[in-house]
Every structure is written in C-alpha cells, then in structure tokens.
Amino acid sequence: MCPAIRPRRRVLRVAAWTLALVLVVAAGLTGVVLWQHSYDLDVRRVSIRHGGHTLNGVLATPRDGRGPHGLVVYVHGDGPVDATHDDGYRPLWEANARAGYASLSWDKPGVAGAPGDWLDQTMDDRADETAAAIAWARARTDIDSDRIGLWGASQAGWVLPKVAARTPVHFVIAVSPAINWLRQGRYNLLAELRAEGASPSRTEAEIARSDTTRRLLARHATFEEYVRAMGGDPGGMTAGRWNFVSRNHTADATRDLRALRGVPVLLTLGGHDVNVDTVDTERTYSEVLDEGGALTVERYPDATHSMVRQSIERSDARTALTALLSPRSLFADGFLDGQRRFLQELGSPARPRPSHPLTVSR
Incomplete structure (x- = not known):
C-alpha cells in the first residue's frame, strides 16, 4: 500500500467519526427539544362568536378524564398576542392541568389571521370579549x-375587574397588573432610564417629552398633532397605537377592583419589574380587597415583569436557548408551582374564604 494514502484514510476516518458524533449530538438535542416541548395536555382549536365576529381560540384540557374541569380564562397583556403567546403559555397551562383545570385563550383581533384590530379596542371592549368567552365556556359539558x-397579566389589570363586574368568576390570578395607566407609564419611563444609566439631561428631556404627550392626550389631539409636537419624530408611535392610547390612557383599576371583593385573588409580583410599580399595585389591591376579600400575594424576588428569571431575560441568547431546551425553566423558581397550588386549594364556590390578605415571598 502506498504510504501517502494512509494519512488520507486517517483524515477520512476522523471526518466520518466527527460527522457521526455531530449526528448523535443533533439527534440527542432534537430528542431533548421534543421532550421539553411535550406537555401533558389535550389542545384543540375552538371558535367563539362575539359581537358579530369570531374569536379564534385554543382550549387546553387535562388528560385525566375526570371532567368536567374548572377553567382558567386568559386575558393577555399589551401587544399583538396570539392564543398561545408564542407557546409561552403552555407551561402555565400544564400547571393548570395538574390542578385539574382547563385553560382557554384566543388570538387578539388582527393577530394570526383573527378578524379585527386589537388597537381599536378599549378595556371595556376587552372585558366584553372575555365575558362572551366565559358564556361560551359555561355552555360546554x-x-x-x-x-x-x-x-391576566400587565394590561389585563384593567380588564380583570371589569369582567368580574359583568359575570361571576370563581377566582382571579393577576400577574404584574397595573393600576393607573399614566402612573404606570411614568414609572416605566423612569425605571428604564435608571436601568440604562441615563444622564440627568436625557432624563429631563424624556420627562418633558412625556409631559407633552400627556397634555396632548388630555385635549384629544390627533396623531398628526402629536408628530408635530415631537418635532417630526414620533419615536416609534404609530397612528394606530396613538388611537389605542388615546382611548385608554385614563384607565384606572382602583374603583373597578371592588368587583373582586369576596373573590379569591392571587396577586403575583416580580422583584425586577420595570414596567409596573409593584409597590403601588400591592398597596391598592390590599386596600380595596381587604374587606371581605381573599387576597394572596406572592412575590418572586428574581422575577421580571413577565415572571421570567432576571438572569435569563437580560440575555437574548440565554432566553432563546432556555425557551428552546427547557421552557419551564424560563419562569422564576416556584411560579408555576404557586399557580398550581392556588388552583388546587380553591374550594367549591360556596366555601367560606379567609377575610385577610396572605402574603408569601418566594
């Protein structure tokens, strides 16, 4: 055999073994991804009629065969959210299923092919939509x-009590809910500026811009007026978004929260929330629901506004990798178990509830 051929064969063998190893690792990772994204649920698409159009929904039910099940109806936060929140809801639905509860969610209008436009909605519109979904669910065997x-999460804080005023609900899980639209906006602005280490001059300029926006909203200015007032730079604001903010900027949940008195409420708050002032939220919930309410407050010090661990959320790469390989691990320690436990401990609707808030820190 020609000696020159031996090195070439060794190279080919190494390449073959390397390729085999890569394929084995790839197959293993594929298996891990499939396993991690397999949830103990039965999920089906459903259609809900409301106001002359259809809500494109998803109903996730436990596989225990013990129905009829209780139901958790999902009210989205801000933005163009689809029924599964890009699959981000599935770990929560699984936690609900382990407590014996089904989950119902739907695409916001204009999202994932759904009719309408969510930017045309008020908080009352969203409450009517949710009440219609509950009526649909009540008719199911x-x-x-x-x-x-x-x-409900974040912006849903303005929707949840409105729904409870329209139709009886057995419980409410409020995740990082806001109280007052304008106060929340100012808190978010200042928190983000602090997180970015903004200079005093930039902070002053951003506050001035925010104050101008508030004055424009107060006098029902058009989007064109807003753009002119901003010197031609809308700063990411669109005509549709301006319309949405104009219709909703006076939202305040304080009075509406009275509809939740006597209803078991789980208030879930993160320790690194730059979107919502959790101190203001907890104080308001406690003050309004203290009389005859059953408020449980759970705080997660390592959680952000979305209940994702801060150490993960601050890195886009780590967030994407965790979502791919271990989606349940995205959330703060104890968050999913806390939700499951709350649902498991709910009694029948006629069972008396404690009349004082319970606070738990995780």
Missing part, C-alpha cells in the same frame, strides 16, 4: 361552570 376564573 366538559367545563364546570361554577369553577371558571381569570388569569
């Missing part, structure tokens, strides 16, 4: 109509 409650 696989849902226990006496054990239907709400889950």
